[in-house]
Amino acid sequence: MFFMKWKALAACTLAGLALIAAGCGGGDKAAAGGAKAGGQDLKGKKLVMYVSFHEDTAKELADLFKKQTGADVSFIRLPTGEALARITAEKDAPKADIWLGGTADAHAKAAADGLLEAYKSKNAKMIMPEYQDKDGFWYGTYLEVLAIGYNEKRFNEEFKPKGVAAPTTLQDLLKPEFKGEIIMPDPRKSGTGNTFISSVLQNMGEEKGWEYLKALKPQVAQFTPSGFTPGQKAGAGEYLIAVNFISDQNLVSAKGQKLVSTIYDQAGWTVCPVGKIKNKVNEDVAKAFIDFVLTKEAGDILVKTTNGIACNPEVAPPQGMKPLKELPLFKTYDLVKAGADKQKNCDTFFAE
Numbered sequence: 001m002f003f004m005k006w007k008a009l010a011a012c013t014l015a016g017l018a019l020i021a022a023g024c025g026g027g028d029k030a031a032a033g034g035a036k037a038g039g040q041d042l043k044g045k046k047l048v049m050y051v052s053f054h055e056d057t058a059k060e061l062a063d064l065f066k067k068q069t070g071a072d073v074s075f076i077r078l079p080t081g082e083a084l085a086r087i088t089a090e091k092d093a094p095k096a097d098i099w100l101g102g103t104a105d106a107h108a109k110a111a112a113d114g115l116l117e118a119y120k121s122k123n124a125k126m127i128m129p130e131y132q133d134k135d136g137f138w139y140g141t142y143l144e145v146l147a148i149g150y151n152e153k154r155f156n157e158e159f160k161p162k163g164v165a166a167p168t169t170l171q172d173l174l175k176p177e178f179k180g181e182i183i184m185p186d187p188r189k190s191g192t193g194n195t196f197i198s199s200v201l202q203n204m205g206e207e208k209g210w211e212y213l214k215a216l217k218p219q220v221a222q223f224t225p226s227g228f229t230p231g232q233k234a235g236a237g238e239y240l241i242a243v244n245f246i247s248d249q250n251l252v253s254a255k256g257q258k259l260v261s262t263i264y265d266q267a268g269w270t271v272c273p274v275g276k277i278k279n280k281v282n283e284d285v286a287k288a289f290i291d292f293v294l295t296k297e298a299g300d301i302l303v304k305t306t307n308g309i310a311c312n313p314e315v316a317p318p319q320g321m322k323p324l325k326e327l328p329l330f331k332t333y334d335l336v337k338a339g340a341d342k343q344k345n346c347d348t349f350f351a352e
Contacts, residue, residue: 040288043070047285050087052080052191053101053272054228054251057305061100064301065292071285079226080106080191087115087277094279097286100293103191103270104140105198105339110275111137112339117278119287123294131271131311139294140271142308145327146196147246147267148173149259154237167241168262170200173216180221181240183230188346191270192227192244197345198338199268203330213349235259247307250318254307266330270338271311 047065051058055077062073078086080102087099087110099107099116110116111133118136131140148167155166164177173182185193201209221239224230231249234242235257242249242259249261274293276286292298299315302308307318 040069042285042288045071045282045285047071047073047098047282047289048096049073049075049098049100049289050083050096050277051075051077051100052083052103052106054306057302058100060301060305061293061298064297065289068292069285069288071288073289075100079189080194081186081189082225084110084115088113091115091278094277094281096277097279097282098289099275099277101141101272101274103144103195103338104138104273104335105194105270105337105342106191107138107273107275107339108133108336109339109342111135115278116275119276119290121287121290121294123291126294126296126312126314128311128313132273138273138275139290140273140311141293141299142247142272142302142306142310143269144192144195144245144247144272144308145263145267145269145329146192146199146243147249147261147263149231149234149242149244149246149249149252149261151234151237151240152258152260154240155260159240166260169264170212170216173219173241173243174212178241179219182220182243183222183224183233183239183241184220184243185227185230186223186225187342187349189225190227192248193223194338194342194346195268195270196243197349198341199266199330199333201341201345202333202337203266203268210348217349231259245308247318250307263327263329265328267328268333269329270335272306272308 058075062075065071066073083099083102084106107116116137120136121139124132124139127139150167167173167178184196187193187197197213200213204212227244228248230242230244231252233239235252246261246263249259253259274290276290294312296312296314299310299312303310303315303318309317309321
């Protein structure tokens with residue numbers, strides 16, 4: 001069933017925005033036009049967000065929401081794991097209203113733990129069903145896909161002359177010549193890192209998956225709290241190889257630090273969601289923000305600032321991105337299982 005839905009989404013992406021709106025639940029123009037949060041007057045009201053993606057993305061979204069509604073918006077940026085830990089610690093006295101970004105497995109865990117409150121957004125139909133929680137606890141904003149990226153300059157100068165082939169597969173990461181040259185996110189703190197660990201285990205199976213991960217661990221020089229940091233450090237040449245989301249790698253390359261990126265076969269993926277933290281203080285503003293962030297207008301900001309693929313199919317994909325049907329994704333990856341298994345997997349991975 002999921003695979004069929006995936007093919008339908010890919011077909012819609014190729015067919016063009018008009019066909020997407022008609023065939024993939026994007027809604028008609030009248031519905032889209034009336035979906036903006038700008039019709040609400042929220043002047044004098046406040047919204048506090050924990051943000052687990054890029055600060056510039058959050059700022060643009062916050063500024064536009066404030067412009068449309070008059071609400072006073074503030075946010076704190078936290079890696080996915082730290083955000084979840086903070087929301088958990090504040091459960092009895094929440095300090096924030098919205099959790100924006102991170103990974104869907106973490107939002108699913110937060111919902112299961114009673115930290116999020118379901119909200120049936122009037123704009124839910126703008127998001128493909130497989131990219132939102134069926135009960136309304138979270139909605140995907142954009143899609144992230146794992147990739148292997150290497151520093152082009154360092155590879156050409158230090159490795160290529162020795163006849164070393166460029167790393168493009170998971171097995172390539174186990175080669176002796178790359179030991180100490182790999183950087184990736186810490187799955188205990190980063191949703192990106194957990195996506196990697198869980199997708200490997202789900203795709204390869206427990207036995208072969210753990211065999212691979214135990215061989216990979218000593219190859220990795222550093223595990224970072226943030227999913228974005230590996231791309232930054234590889235781009236700067238501190239390490240040769242980064243394993244993180246391709247959108248992050250593309251952002252580094254766009255700033256002049258060229259990473260050659262490959263979405264490896266059966267790559268893990270996630271969506272970066274928005275969810276309403278269980279907090280009654282600024283409830284009306286929080287709901288209005290969720291309505292707003294699902295719109296095409298917000299989706300355009302997401303694509304521009306993240307290079308991700310918006311979960312609203314009315315939004316054009318990033319320039320140069322292959323059609324979804326051509327991406328070698330692990331299409332049956334279970335986001336909810338990834339969240340449920342996180343602690344167990346992290347304990348096992350770092351046990352030795």
